[in-house]
Amino acid sequence: MTDGPQTATPPPDEHARHPSSAPLAIHDMTVAYHRRPVLWDIDYDAPPGKLTAIVGPNGSGKTTLIKAAVDLVPRASGDVRFFGSAYHKVRHRVGYVPQRGSVDWDFPVNALDVVAMGLYKQIGWFRPVTRRYRDQAMHYLERVGMADYAARQISQLSGGQQQRVFLARALSQQADVYLMDEPFVGVDAATERAIVVILQELREAGKSALVVHHDLQTVPEYFDHVLLLNMRMVATGPISDVFTPENLRATYGGKLALLDQVGHRMTLNQGRS
């Protein structure tokens, strides 16, 4: 899958400032940990119905951006809207996939239990997880190709399988926009393909996804849009406009040897189209 020409997408400045249709609109956001700012003046509208990669070097604030958007990290200033509303009013429309390393995989639950956690809000206070919800959770495990592993304790799953369980948990929420923190890190080829297929299915269903991504090589292949981040927003827009050697150099400070390769590939792609 390569990024085809974007016909019906007008440049962002033709929209009204922060349109209410935007799945995620960040207005002048600054985030600081113990007085040290990690994100400065982020002003960003996510395009609806698109797959967006969030790209930047280590420590550039990619994870913080997602966590600050879903109110897990306090914002020093600025405002975040999902579909024009504050996050706490539209939680059910936002699916969050945390980093795999953020939990203890030795916990005494199986894969199905973890997926069912995505349904807890639907189940409500005090009620147990009934058969109906377990069947629902099973449906989402099947969607990520993990039905055979439903009863496995989660530490007995491979890294890629754990990631798919996390993905299934977010899918079970049936959200309209998904925020995923490094779903491709440390996963096997089969999982990588499975995640890509699911991302495409989400896009076909008119949903949007913002994905923190490390592998620059696959950005043009997997995503439509890109947000280049290094504590500030370096550039954002369709891959063909924004994912250029100059912008990448500005993001990474010319540190990556890979950059030239990617730049070369991008030029080739552009030359071809």
Place this chain on the structure above:
Amino acid sequence: MSPVRPTATVVRPVIFRHRWLALALPFALAMPSVLLAAPGPSGHDHPVPSQVTTGTSGTSLSDNRFRWPGWNKISDTLLMRQYNTRIVLLGSILLGIGAGTVGTFMLLRKRSLVGDVVSHASLPGIAMAFLAIELAYPGKGRSLPVLLFGALLAGLLGVLCTIGIRRFSRIKEDTALAIVLSVFFGIGIALFTIIQKLPTGQVAGLQQFIYGQTASMTSADVGLIGLASILVIAVSAALFKEFGLLCFDEEFGRSHGWPTTWLDLVLMALVVCIAITGLQSVGMLLVVAMLIIPPAAARFWTDRLGSMTVIAAVLGGLSAWLGGVVSSLFARFSAGAVIVLAGTLFFLVSLAFGTRRGLLPRGLRQWSNNRRIGRHDLLRTLYEMLEPRLESSEPDSSDDPLADIHFASDEVLSRRSWTRSRLSRLLDRATRDGLLQAVESGWRLTASGAAEARLVARNHRLWETYLILHADIAPNHVDRDADLIEHVLEPDLVSQLLETVSARYPQMQMPPSPHPLEPGT
């Protein structure tokens, strides 16, 4: 709502299907003692001096001889014929059940030491409550409810201090716990010194909170402990799924709008409840053991949160019962200590025999796994050794030609770095399993041995080819233990591998894949 398909049945313990029932189990276990305790002697509120709890009047504080209990006494204790024994056991069992339940969540939340902080932090509360009453009504300072109320407030304050230190400074949790624990305990000891100097003050009655004095439990105490235990179990059952989410993935829960801070506080409040009610019986130094040892033991038996909670509650109740029985048979032992020792016994048994993580079952699994690997290695070696001879040998019947070739054990030895004794062990075992047959010139494979050898060789070659062709995939992501490569890889990839392998080994008669392979799915 998404379409819900009938799904593959997931094997789950009955316990989880009827969660409410499962959580009622501890009550059911405690029920006999409740029934026995109910028709007690007329006066329910007699404080019972510790010497009397042994049932016989023979022991006194000056008697230092060790006494073995007689059979009558043992049966009296086990059947709880004595009112005092009944009270003490019932109180301890209820406490053990409650502690095991809430302890499970604390253990999984990696807050094992919070119970310790609560109990130590309660000491200044007890001392201050004593001082306050003593100043208002001299001589009445030892009122248990007031003392426990003081302990409760101080315990809560200690927990809040820990949370505050962690939240508003960059001090890590373990440091915060250590600071609060020692500071509060220090203040408590200082206050005790003051109390000792008061004209009416007697610290003796207060020291039972440090070491515990199960034997002096009254029916009012048991009522209090029972109430606390029921509260803890009821709240844990009602908030079971919420607590589970809090312990597993707090951030995800918060992003879904669960009030994780409040849930955390409720959980802490439950710990405070149990720790404070346990002060009097097992004492502040040992109450943490009742919170942590049963859940730690339960983890060896199960991989599910629901069953872990129930097992921890049962083990907590059992160790309290056992400890109570032993300490009332041997009057010299402090009940708190024996309860903890009984819990430790259950822990050691679980460590050794726990079906999920116990050392012995794990060792057994390792052993049978090694055996399986040895058997597969042997069969593959045999196949590779015999494969070149397949063309020359004449298939005389419809039997597998592989089974017609005879070979000597020295031939096998030259191909592997096995010692002679290891090889003969492998051969003997394979013979016993019906894979090999001894013949006059050496050995031959049986029909089933030949079939399995083909399968093993096929699987090995497919994996090998896969690893060569897809070397970019880290080997630890490859589940080579899977019985068939088809269980792990996608069909089109397997058929591609099959092609490569048959091109490399043209003489290999591949057993057909048991799964239908549709190209290009």
